[in-house]
Amino acid sequence: MDKSKKSEKILVVDDSADTLEIIQRNLKTKNYQVYTAKGVEEALNLLSKISIDLVITDIKMPKISGFDLIKHVRDNFNDIEIIVITGYPSINDAIKAVKDGAEEYLPKPFTDQELLTIVEKTLEKMHMRKLMKNELHKINEAPFGIVGNSHLMQQIFKAIEKSASTNATILIQGESGTGKELVARAIHYSSLRASAPFIPVNCGSIPENLLERELFGHVKGAFTGAIESRAGFFQTADGGTIFLDEISETSTSMQVKLLRVLQDKEICMIGSGKPQKVDVRILIATNKDLYKLVNTGLFREDLYYRINIINIHIPPLRDRENDILLLIRYFCSKFAKELKKKELKFSDNALQVLKNYSWPGNVRELENIIYSLMVMNENEIIDISNLPSLMKFSAVKGAKLNRTLCEVEEEHIRNILENVHNNKTKAATILGIDRKTLREKLKNYRSDSNN
Ligand SMILES: Nc1ncnc2c1ncn2[C@@H]1O[C@H](COP(=O)(O)OP(=O)(O)OP(=O)(O)O)[C@@H](O)[C@H]1O
Ligand SMILES: [Mg+2]
Structure with a gap:
């Protein structure tokens, strides 16, 4: 987030004018909007007029105590976060404040940095909760079943729209599990070809000699066992779209054949010397850096330049933090319906871990984890201990506990x-x-x- 554009409103309540001034100055360096109150009465007045995000309050104050303020906030403003600061640190005060609904407890004296750290952490949790609570309608409106509200995903939606209005070959790039096939389907089903077939072909999983037969078909007698002619994917996809996934896995001789299809819009069935025209739109995907493969001679340069004209790059999930939470809700609600189970709830700490995790397998990994939590877990609330052990390391990392x-x-x-x-x-x-x-x-x- 751009630090200069913070807009959270923080109310600081303390009977010491000096403390108020120090805290206000400190918070203003990070561009928070800060309001101060010398006592609970003044605080209540401000709370009734301004929509505050976070209250930082002292406990021991003359007239009305901070505990009463906490109770008032909890009873009336469910979304406001509370941090308690007090010059009389006692474990009982801390326990009571947190029980009454304070999010964090910071004993005085504290450094500017300690306060800023706790404020940032509390506000991040607040944003996380709001996202989890409010964004379900955005999931239901997800275009083409693609969930994502991040700026990066908005760009993908625009790219899909533009791609759908042309017949151009599109290269879709992204790490494994980022949703390349989902995007390819979205392009096809929002294009004029939507009523014709969408044929996905995983070039990496079909052996080389079979791939040619599958793609272009063969005529009777083309090889031993070819007792009759058979159409290939290109003929089946006529009028529609063919999606060539994992294009980097094709051999260079197959790449020559694909280049010919792209250039001439013609295929040649195996065993027939006669080229035939096809009306097929080609979408291509890869999770490799094709340019690097060109440099090492593993991918033909001419094909590379022929397919790399319009390019959609799907960013990895770790670069779309807010989408992570949205996707968690999406898959929870989807699997709850499928498995006829209650939707899962997550503790703040567990959500934090999920948000900080690097997701090497991207959305597919997240989908699988939510599914397995839904099937295997008996608890109503998922906490860090219920998450796969692989993720717990990132919990430690997030909490800065893995430092020397x-x-x-x-x-x-x-x-x-x-x-x-x-x-x-x-x-x-x-x-x-x-x-x-x-x-x-x-x-x-x-x-x-x-x-
Ligand atoms: N933004 C998204 N919203 C909802 N579901 C998604 C999203 N992105 C991916 N998925 C789901 O994640 C899974 C993986 O997506 P997909 O198969 O499209 O990824 P891919 O990039 O083609 O993966 P691979 O490189 O392994 O072929 C699918 O079940 C897909 O529905
Ligand atoms: Mg794929």
């Missing part, structure tokens, strides 16, 4: 330095080490980062 002691030490030292405006004497005092040790540590960090 040295990395944690460096971050802590740098935080302190930032907070004391780089005054090394002050920083060393806070850290409980002498200046010389601090200087040496900093020197080591610098030399490490230069390596």
Whole structure:
């Protein structure tokens, strides 16, 4: 997200004017819209007028306590997040605040960075919940059954629309499981050819000698066992679309034949010397970098230039974070209907892990995981422990728990330095080490980062 365009509204409630000012200044550096209240009464007044996203409140305040504010917010504003800050840290206060509905608890004193980190984390959870709650209608409106609301997917929808209005050959690229076939189908079924067949051919799974027969057909007596003529996919697809998936897996001799079809719109059945015209639109897909294959001699350059005219590139799922949540809802609702089961619910932490995971198998992997959770899981709410173990590592990564002691030490030292405006004497005092040790540590960090 563009940090300069934050628009979340944060209300800070504390009886100390100094604390309010420090927090306000800190949050404003990140462009949040900040409102302050010196007590609960003032806070209630602001809450009735402004649609606040997050309340940061002290607990111990004269007149009305922060607990009452938490209760008021929970009873009246379900979507507002709450972070509790207090100068009287006691485990009981923390437990009560969280029980009453606060999302996070931060004991005073805290650094600017600690507050910003917790604010960002809380707001991210808020966005996640809103997405999971509100976007179901967008799923139902998914064009061609393609779910995705990200900017990147909007571009794909536009590309599909434009491609559908032409007869041009289109090269659809994307990692495995990103939805290349889904996009090819969408192009066909929204084109003028929609009522004619769409024939998908996986070039990687058909052996070389069979592929030619399957694509172009053969005449009677073309080879031993060819007791009668048989049409190939190109004839079957006449008037419609043929989808050549995994084009990179074809041999160079097959590539020559495909080039001829593309150029002359003609095929030659095996055993017949007579070319015949076909009216077939060709869509092509690959999960490989064809240009690299051209450079290594594995893909013909002439075919590459012939097919790489209009190109649709489907981005990997990890680059479409918000689509991940939408797809989770989509598959949950789809499989719940299919399996006649209740829809799954996810804890915030589990959602966070799913969102941070790198999804090497893209949408197909997500689809399979939701299916297996639906079939195998007995719990009503899916938590991190219910997710495949492969993903738990990314949970640890997200929570910054897989760092070495040295990395944690460096971050802590740098935080302190930032907070004391780089005054090394002050920083060393806070850290409980002498200046010389601090200087040496900093020197080591610098030399490490230069390596
Ligand atoms: N945006 C999406 N919305 C809904 N379902 C999707 C989406 N993208 C992919 N899928 C589903 O994910 C699965 C994989 O999609 P598809 O077969 O189109 O991917 P692919 O890129 O052709 O994969 P491969 O490279 O392995 O051939 C399918 O079940 C498809 O329906
Ligand atoms: Mg495919």
